[in-house]
Amino acid sequence: MSHFDADGKAHMIDVSNKGDTLRTARAFARVLLSKDTLEKIKRGEIGKGEVLTVAKVAGISAAKKTWELIPMCHPLNLTYVDINFSLVDDPSSIEIESFVSLIGKTGAEMEALVAVSIASLTVYDMCKGIDKSITIEDIYLLEKTGGKSQRFIRNV
Numbered sequence: 001m002s003h004f005d006a007d008g009k010a011h012m013i014d015v016s017n018k019g020d021t022l023r024t025a026r027a028f029a030r031v032l033l034s035k036d037t038l039e040k041i042k043r044g045e046i047g048k049g050e051v052l053t054v055a056k057v058a059g060i061s062a063a064k065k066t067w068e069l070i071p072m073c074h075p076l077n078l079t080y081v082d083i084n085f086s087l088v089d090d091p092s093s094i095e096i097e098s099f100v101s102l103i104g105k106t107g108a109e110m111e112a113l114v115a116v117s118i119a120s121l122t123v124y125d126m127c128k129g130i131d132k133s134i135t136i137e138d139i140y141l142l143e144k145t146g147g148k149s150q151r152f153i154r155n156v
Contacts, residue, residue: 012072018105023146025101027112029120029139031094037131038092048126052085055096055126059083059119063100063111073110078102081111083119096120097142109144 041051048054060081067075079102086095098115100108120136127134144152 010072012074013106015074015105018147020103020105021146022103023101023107023144024099025108025112025144026142027098027109027116027140028142029096029116030137031096031120031123032135032137033092033094033123033127034131034133035089035092037127037134038087038089038094040130041094041127042087046126047129051123051126052094055085055119055122056083058122059096059098059115062118063098063115066111066114069114070110074106076102076104076106076108076111078108078111081115083115094123096123107144107147109141112144113139113141 040046044050060083062069063081064078067073078100080100082099084097084099086097088095096116096119098112098119100112100115102108117136117139120139124134124136140154141152142154142156
């Protein structure tokens with residue numbers, strides 16, 4: 001499969017003849033921030049509100065709109081999206097993991113990656129007023145299942 005047609009021009013891949021299968025994907029991102037900012041998040045002292053709740057809603061909403069953000073992505077009927085956060089003291093960071101599932105003709109990798117990306121950006125947006133040094137790093141696919149290639153698990 002290619003995103004290029006016979007003339008070398010970009011196009012959307014035709015998945016009409018593919019069968020529907022259960023497809024899942026998990027993705028990861030890390031947000032590095034100051035110890036003070038992490039403590040304020042833990043205590044619910046960020047002026048814009050509950051950071052992790054807002055970031056979770058933003059990530060889930062973004063996963064559902066991936067096809068609007070990435071030009072060659074197909075609109076997918078996601079059946080489940082979840083985002084979990086781990087607060088890490090050393091180094092001071094928030095680890096974000098998404099899980100996406102659906103029954104369809106094409107995968108959920110981009111949706112899982114978009115979910116952690118937008119959740120990360122939301123953490124940044126909500127905390128930037130007190131911490132300009134926030135860094136988002138290590139965005140990657142952890143695992144995918146379903147489809148022709150079946151299963152991929154990243155060795156971390």
